[in-house]
Amino acid sequence: MKNKFCVLFGLDGVLIDSESQNISIWKYLGDKYGSETAKPEQLVNEKSLHDILTKYFSHLSEKEKHELINDLKAHEANLKIHEAKGVKQFIEGLKKNGIKTGLVTNSSQTKLDNVYKQTDLNNTMDTIVSIENLSKFKSSISGFQLAAKELGFDPKDCFVFENSLSAIETAHLNGMKVIAVNDSSLFKEALFNITVKVIPDFTGISIEELQAL
Structure with missing residues (x-):
């Protein structure tokens, strides 16, 4: 070939x-906002943000989802x-x-x-x-x-x-x-x-x- x-x-x-850092931030977000699974940090690596919000954070209001996204972006902007x-x-x-x-x-x-x-x-x-x-x-x-x-x-x-x-x-x-x-x-x-x-x-x-x- x-x-x-x-x-x-x-x-x-x-x-x-980046796996350890992803686990850390999603554990933090799960604890802060509550999620529909006990350990979201173990389940999010293979999913898009839209899928994560739909599956694990559907109980949040649009305002709360926006706040979660801003928290996530702040973390991602400072990743080592x-x-x-x-x-x-x-x-x-x-x-x-x-x-x-x-x-x-x-x-x-x-x-x-x-x-x-x-x-x-x-x-x-x-x-x-x-x-x-x-x-x-x-x-x-x-x-x-x-x-x-x-x-x-x-x-x-x-x-x-x-x-x-x-x-x-x-x-x-x-x-x-x-x-x-x-x-x-x-x-x-x-x-x-x-x-x-x-x-x-x-x-x-x-x-x-x-x-x-």
């Missing part, structure tokens, strides 16, 4: 290590961003080999702006699909499909790095080759038939391995 493919990345838990292990070197290798890259994320623009301030990730991506620009499309196109389209690749010629089970399933259903970024043995079993590889971080994959998959 040589270099006739593109590489798409998720953000949280993939390019950046840590790039995932090996990611910088891996992306540099992709760019040196002329491989197109894209970021696909449900993160808010507030969080993305903070990521861009602390890292060089936005300058290494050939396209960025966020929940804001995806919402402009009334069809059921996924973020992965839109990113592939913008890069000029068929889904079958796209590799996707993700750690969210729902995102992994979506990319797989889109006909893409998925590499899961997760070191849980239980997670590996669940992903056996829908991924081509499972890695703990980006030190567990090389450009040569990617080309051979």
